[in-house]
Structure formats: C-alpha cells, structure tokens
Amino acid sequence: MNRTPYTLKGDTVTIDYANPIFAGHFPGKPMLPGVYIIQMATDWACQQTGKNLTIAEIRKCRYIKPVTPELGTAFQIDAELVPDPTEETVFSLVFTLDIQGEPVTQLKATLKSL
Amino acid sequence: MTDALQFIPQREPFVMVDSVEILCQDKCTSRFAIPEESPLCCVTESGTVTFSVPGIIEHIAQSVAAFVGESTLRIEGRVYPGYIGEIKDFVLSRIPVAGQTLDTDIAITAVVDRVTAISASCRTDDGTQVASLKMKISLDKS
Numbered sequence: 001m002n003r004t005p006y007t008l009k010g011d012t013v014t015i016d017y018a019n020p021i022f023a024g025h026f027p028g029k030p031m032l033p034g035v036y037i038i039q040m041a042t043d044w045a046c047q048q049t050g051k052n053l054t055i056a057e058i059r060k061c062r063y064i065k066p067v068t069p070e071l072g073t074a075f076q077i078d079a080e081l082v083p084d085p086t087e088e089t090v091f092s093l094v095f096t097l098d099i100q101g102e103p104v105t106q107l108k109a110t111l112k113s114l
Numbered sequence: 115m116t117d118a119l120q121f122i123p124q125r126e127p128f129v130m131v132d133s134v135e136i137l138c139q140d141k142c143t144s145r146f147a148i149p150e151e152s153p154l155c156c157v158t159e160s161g162t163v164t165f166s167v168p169g170i171i172e173h174i175a176q177s178v179a180a181f182v183g184e185s186t187l188r189i190e191g192r193v194y195p196g197y198i199g200e201i202k203d204f205v206l207s208r209i210p211v212a213g214q215t216l217d218t219d220i221a222i223t224a225v226v227d228r229v230t231a232i233s234a235s236c237r238t239d240d241g242t243q244v245a246s247l248k249m250k251i252s253l254d255k256s
Contacts, residue, residue: 003153003154003155003156020127021127021128021153023125023126023127024124024125024126024127024128024129025124025125025128026123026124026125026195027123027125029195031195031197033128033168033172034175034197034198035154035168035169035171035172035175035198036168038167038168038171039154039166039168042167042168052159054166054167054206054209055167055204055206056205056206057204057205057206058201058202058203058204058247059202059203060200060201060202061198061200061201061202061204062199062200063197063198063199063200066197066254109204114158
C-alpha cells in the first residue's frame, strides 16, 4: 500500500482520494486525517533543507476546516523555515496549507535532524 | 481494557488504537500495539520500522475518539466521525518502533458542545516516555 495519500511538488500538494487509507477514514465519508498535514509540513521541510527532519515540538496546530473531496484536491503551501542560530540541526517552521487562498491548517513547530 | 474498534468510526487500514479503559467521567487509558504495516510507520535508512510523529498523534486522537464514542454509543446508539481541531504543546521524547506497545493516559479537560479538549501522555509499555500534548477534537454530526 502507498502509505502517503498525497503528492508534494514544490509548494503544491495534491490529495489522492483513491488511496486505501480513505476506506477507513471514514467509511463512506472520506476525510484527510489531519495528521497527514503535519507529515506534509515535515516532508516540505525535508525537501527545503535536504536533511532528514522530524517534528520535535508543536507549539500550535490549528485545523480551520476538514479536508474532504468537496474542498478539492490541489492545495498550496505558504511556509517559512528558519534555522536555529545556535543549533544547526534545529529549525522553526511556520506552515500554512491553503486552498484558493483560504487557509485550511496553520502549524507552528520545531523540527530537528534525526 | 475493552476493544476500542466498536467505539471509533475509523476502520482498517487506518486504526491506531486497540483497547481503551474508561477510568471515570474525565479519564481514560488506551493501548496500541504498533504494527509494521501501519500507514503511519516508516522505514529508516538503517531498516528500522518506526512509528512517526503523525502516527503518535493519530493514536492519541483515536484514543479520544474511543472515549467519546463509548459515550455516544451508550446514549445515542451510534458513533460519529470527528476530526482534530487543534494540537498544542506537543513534545516528542522518543520515536517508538513497530512491535512496541503504546500506553496512553488521557485527561478530559473540557467538553463544550461537540468539542472535547484533552491532555495526553503516551509511553511505551516499558515505561519510556514517547510524547505529550493537548488536543481538541470535534464531532461531525452532519
């Protein structure tokens, strides 16, 4: 099974509602699990830095609206990744997932190299 | 511990809680044995299968769903889908690996209409701390 129900290309994310995970989330009512947006943010940060990063802390993650097929499949990332001035393996991330200019999720987190 | 599947709207391959115990009206514990084939497991460069941060958070969210679902099933005769509304103060202590079991303690801090707010602490069954967080879950009764 393809474990990831989306494709990330630059600052664009495309959801694949044919992915098997949607059969279980939820049966008859597909909805992107919000945790995959955290994974998108991590994947984006890894692409930006070329490093293998993981979320160490989440200060706040706000889910503004559920992501369902009715919303569409193509989303935009608006994000900023700032390296820690004293620790080269630590990064601060402010990440927003948008659709048609409307925010869907906002995340503020700290990532670290594994 | 009671089988959690009857209390949650999720189904395979996206089930991340095995059992739940309701301790009182505002506390519960849950358990989840991490399977290698979980969609939120990943393989490291060394070949170790680890359970990701999204997986840890989803396990906690589904544990809350089981707590809420036990109540709606008992009172209303059904379980509702829900979604995470907010995560705050998540701190990762250690990434667990497939084959380990997660034990999670959840305290319900507020219930307002369809929103349940909780704090949670998750560890592996050898007592090693994995993560902690605060979360709000919203029920979808549409």
